[in-house]
Structure formats: structure tokens, C-alpha cells
Amino acid sequence: MSDHKPTKGKATELVETPMLDDAEPTRSQQVIREIMGGTAMISVLAVLLALLVGAILIALTDKTVQAASGYFFSRPGDTFTAIWNAASGAYTALFQGSIYNFKRPDFASGIRPLTETLTFATPLIAAGLGVAIAFRVGLFNIGGRGQMLVAAGAAGYVGFAWHLPFGIHVLVAVLVGMIAGAIWGGIVGLLKATTGAHEVIVTIMLNYVGFYLVGYLLRTPGLLQAPGSTNPKSAPMLDTAVFPDLFGPQYNLHWGFIVVIIATALMWYLINRSSMGFKFRAVGENPNAARVAGIHVKKVYVYAMLISGALVGLAGVAQVLGTVTTGFSSGIDAGVGFDAITVALLGRSKPIGVFFAGILFGALKAGGYSMQAAQGVPIDIVLVVQSLIVLFIAAPPLVRAIFRLPIPGVVKKRRTRVVPKVEVTK
């Protein structure tokens, strides 16, 4: 910021200053402006800001901090030390639980947290991709929970009740699960296309319908309930239906992560390179224009929700066949359906962005558990941080105002708005 001209000391003033004659910004200034005010910077700052708020919460509720603040005016240093200890302790635990644990003797066990992160990230990425593709069409898929549960139920049933050879079994289970998710999502698209029912309401309602449906199936003998058991829980998956471990049995990471990488690549191709993706984006940008251009908008809604449901379903499948293979209950979705919305928003509905956003939130989840175990900070703090990240990202002007960042493209806009006016007066 220091190399700016002195007249532009405050970034906010730029909006009011019309730049017509001498204020043509140099190339380097423009680049700095793009980096400082661009979306990537906003994302990073939003994460930092949310972590900061989380740290404040942790410090405020910490016992030592509360005790030290009792005699704040006699020894203020104690309070600050306690605050620092509480926050840094929590975030150190978060790091050690999510990326690398330096307390372990060798690399193989030290890196285990990172594989945990990727394990948690697997369903988040899959469901995030599903929500993201709906976003690109201009639809809100809030039904992740229902779609995951139904898919998990279907894949789980195939996983423990059918006997198929190794390899084929996994494939069939994954397919059946994804189809179940696609149906649950496709209902929404179909209702939207035929009756105009708002997808937000229908998805929210279908969440509960799916939850109670799977709950019923899980406690009814002969359906999903484990034989000989009275708990609402399914039988464990057969060995042939389980995703194999990626790096051996000492890590939880399974082949589901590879499936998710493939899904990300396919999504990227679908959205950016295929004609269907073009239609999706066209409808998302402006459904009326797309209709005029000859795109069958209603069909696009149905297809998008089918694909979205299938991808969210993949998250449920990954849970059942990869993470929790000892039989599942109706809590198998683990909140991923809602987290996926935040993942898609953080990733700005772009496949690559969703991929890394999923890994970030996977790290928060993995680290959250170790934070809870090591520092006694409840895992719910992760929910707070996550939702704050999304709130900050959804409102770039707020983050810009907090950090006094420049607004990218303001100079350009100002010029294009001024020029036609001049022509009119001529």
C-alpha cells in the first residue's frame, strides 16, 4: 500500500473520486489492486477473521483467563498470557490434529493427522461438489442430509445384504447409492420443473422425510436393521463392499478419496468443457436468456438436481463404505449435508475451489476432535468458525471494510459509466 500516491491514502476515497484524466493506474497498481481486493484475498482474510473470532470465544470461556481477569488491574500481564495460552494451545492442538503431529517419533505416525483430514474431507468434497453444481444452475440444494441418508441406506443395504465378488461389489454399492441420492435430488428437480415448487422448501422437507424413512428402515428387522439386534443400526459391511485402505491399515484414509478426486475432475470437465455444463451455466446466469437461446430450462433443472443428488449421495456412500464400515445409524450423515453448503460457498462453486475448501473444512473437523480431547474446547467451535467463514465470504464488502481493502475494478466501472453519458449530451 505504501507505494500508492499520497492523495489516495484511504482506499475508500477511491469510490468517490472520479478518475478521468490523470489517474490512469499503472499496471503494477492494478495487479496489487486485484490481489488485495480480489476474491482469493477475501477468502484468506475471511478464514483468518473467523479463526480470530474463534480464538476470542475460546479465550473468553477459558477458566484460566477468567481467573486471571479477576485481578486484571493489578497484574494485566497474567490475563494476556492466559489468553495467549488458551488460544495458541487450542490452535496448536487443531494443527496437530489435522496436519502434522510433532510429538510423534517418526514421519509415518506424525503424518497420520493429515490422512485423517483427508478422510474427513472425502464426503465434504463429494457433497460440496453436489451443492456446487446446483448453485451453478441457480438452485439451492439444502437437502444434502436427506440425500446422503438415503444414499447411505441404499449403498449400505447392498454392502451388507448382497454377496458379490470383490471389486464388483464396491462398484455396485457405489452405483446404487448414487442412484438413490440422485432420485432423492431428482424429485426436487422434477417438482421444480413441473409445478414450480421452490427447491429450498422441498429439499428441507425431504431432509426430514429421508431422516425418518431411514430411521424406520433401520429399526425394522429384515430391512436395514442388523439381524439379531434391537438397536437402530445396520449390520457391518461385507469385506468385498468396503473401500480398500489407501496407505495400509494404520491410516483411515480409503479409496473413496481417489473416487472424490475423479469426481472433481469429471465435474470440472462437465462444467467447463461440455455442452451440458454450458447449458447449466447459462441457466444459472440468466434462466430467461437461456430459454430464449433455446435451452430447455426445466430439463436442465431436473438434470442438475439428479447430478447434484448423485454427488451428495456419493458422500453418503463414502461414509458407509469407507469411514464407518461397522454398520451405520441414522446419524451417518454427520452434518456433512449442511457443511457441504459452506464448502460449496467457500469454494465459490468451482470444482477445484470446492476440493480445497473441503480439505480445509476436513482439517477443521479432524483438528476439532483433537482440540476437544487435548484442550477441552468443545467441537462445536468448528461450526462457529465454519459459519463465520461463509458469512464473511458471502459479504465481500464487509471484509473489505474491516481490512480497508480497495475495491477491484472500481476505476474501470467509473470510466465505463461516465463515457456513455458524455455521448448522450453531445
Place this chain on the structure above:
Amino acid sequence: MSTVESTRSATARSPRVLERAAVRNWKPPIGFAAFAIIAVLIFVVGARGGVTTFLLSTDSDIIQLPAVFADVTIVTTVVIVLLFLAAAASAYLSFRARKTPLWIIAVFAALFLAAFLTWAASGATIPIPGLLVGTVGLSVPLIFGALGGVISERGGVVNVAIEGQLLAGAFASAIVASITQQPIAGLFAAVVAGVLVSFVLAAFAIKYVVEQVIVGVVLNVLVIGLTSFLFSKVLAPNAALLNSPPRFPRLPIPILGEIPIIGPVLFRQTVIVYIMYIAVAVVWFALFKTRWGLRLRSVGEHPQAADTVGINVNRTRFWNVSLAGAIAGFGGAYFTLGSVGAFNKEMTAGAGFIALAAVIFGRWDPIRATLAALLFGFASNLQNVLSIIGSPVPSEFMLMLPYLVTIFAVAGLVGQVRAPAADGKPYIKS
């Protein structure tokens, strides 16, 4: 419909029938027939004999009504015949291009329900006052949440954050009422908490023009996270000081409380329930009979027109979303001060989403939304009662009912559902 009416009156006056717009709506008879067939399937195929006892009075009533004994076979047979008659009547009316009157639909639903209760509780006793008291109890937060939703959405801001507002209200009221040992103080705290959640919703939806559904969903997660975090970290270790709120006592109204059936249900309740009756009436009156309501609705239907006549659209929206939060937060206090007692993690358990369903099913009208909330409350309480006496219907399907009904409602199968025109659309003054 008005065009049909006018053509009919025109044909009545002129001797020559030029053209008659026959608008035949076959949805009611088809719906009736479907339910009648379902009734046959349930009551005949799954036939159960025996006698069901309905208790109409509680022991504490001054006027004691005798219990009603209903023979399952007779009741179900009679009802099935009546259901088919109603379907036939509706079909005849539709054929004559006339509307099926609302009372037929109401009678149809009541008959179906009575037969279902008789059938499901065969051989057992159903206390009707208890069933209805439980219904009101479960409906109170739903009704407050729905009123908040109606006000917010009538003003053009989608309120998915009802769940968060309820939860914040429950949380704040538990803490404040526990510290002060005054339930009234808890009510005020609940209102403040609901308004705070609404402030965030309003700020992001109106000032930063963020998609309102996203803000609502994220706010719910934020409030769940915050309250759960603080609950585990602060409330649970100091439960005696911070999480043992006193509850409002029941205040029976002297004469009204002695009316059979209605008395125990409506007039032996806590203060919160009485305030709810007033709130429903006030919101309805204010929304449709006052200047405030006209302005609010105009802002939600056509903000540009409202702006043209000098209404500050965004300011109106901001304060009404805050008001909606206050009402919903108040309803949240019922969880801690009225029914359950102590605060618990995620204790609202989706009530906010049912309230949202009630808003839509009630077509954004406070009275209808209240009735919808009562219906949803009845469905979940019926499930409670039936699971105690051992019903043949799995409880999950009863619990699913409100959500399925809502899906049917938004899909246009139950009348036309139309949101306020500018609902969810931010207004940017150009």
C-alpha cells in the same frame, strides 16, 4: 374465479347463453377419492375389531362428560361410506363446474381422523383433552416461529433462520431466568436474543445483499454452534447457577377453564400461551387492517411501487425482520420457561423448519399459518400418544406427515400457494 362468477351472472341476466367458461377443478374429488381408497385399504384390509374408549373429561373438571365407547368395525364402516359419499358429492360439484365448499373438506378430514383414531387405538383408551393439551404445547413455539416467518416474508425477506432465532431465544431465556430467578426477565432476554439473530440476517440480506437463504442456513449453523459451544463450556459445568430456569406456572382462567374439553386445552395454560393468542390476533389485525401492515405488505409485494410513494423499503424491511426475530425469540423461551425446563444442545430439534413449513402451508397468512402449526403439532403429539398405546402405524410415518404435507402444498396439490412477489429479492434503489 372472479371471471367465472361474472360470466355466470352475465348468463343469468341475458336470455341467450353465448359462452360458458366451464372451469372444472378435478383436484378435490380426486383427492377425496384417493383418501377414501386409502381408508378402505387401512380399515378393511388391516381390519381390527374391538372397542375404543374416548375420554372427554379430566378428573379435575367440574363438569364431567361421560366417556364415549366406539366400536371399531361400525365406526370405520360408516366413515368409509360417508367418505365415498363426500367424494361423489365433490365429483358432482366439479362436474357442474362448482367449487367444493370448505366445510365439506373440513368434515371429510374430521371423519377420516376420527375413524383413524378409533382404528389405531382399538382396545385402548384415548384421553381427548390430554391429546389436545399436548398439541397446544407442541404448537406454541411453532406458532411464534410461524408468526415471525410471516412478518419477515411478507416484508420480502426469506426467514430460514427461524430455527436459529428459536434456539437463541431458548438459550438466552434459560441463562437470564436462571440468574435472576425471574421467568419474565427470561422472556425479555429471549426477545433480545431473537432480535440479535435477526439483526445479522437483516444486515447481510439487506445491506450486503447476500442471498437470503444462504444467510438463513448459515445463521442456523452459527447459532447451533455458538449455543452448543457455550452450553458445553459454560452452562453444563455451572448448571445450578446458569441452567436451572424457573418455569411459568399454569394460570387457569376461572370460568373459561371449566368448559369441558376446551377449558383444559385453551384456558389452563401458562402466560406464554395466553400471550400467543393475543399475538396471533394482533399480528393478523396489524397486517391487514393497519397502515403498518399495508406498508409491510407493499414492501414485500412491489418494493419499487412502495419506494415511489415514499416508503423507505430497506428501513421497513430491516425493522420488520427484527420484529420477526423478536417474536420468534419469544417463542424460543417456551422451550425453557414453558415446557422442558433446562436448556440443552439443539433443543429446538427442527421446530424452526416446521414453523417455516407452517408459513408456507398457511400461505403467508398469520391465521392460516397458526392453524397449520396446530396441525403439525397435532400430528407429532398424535404420534406420541399412539406410540404409548402401541399403534399399528410406525411412528416415523406420523412424524413425516408435516413435511410430506408441506411438499404437497408447495407442489400446488393443495390449492395454489403463492409467496409474496418480492420475497427473497433484495431491493437495490437505482
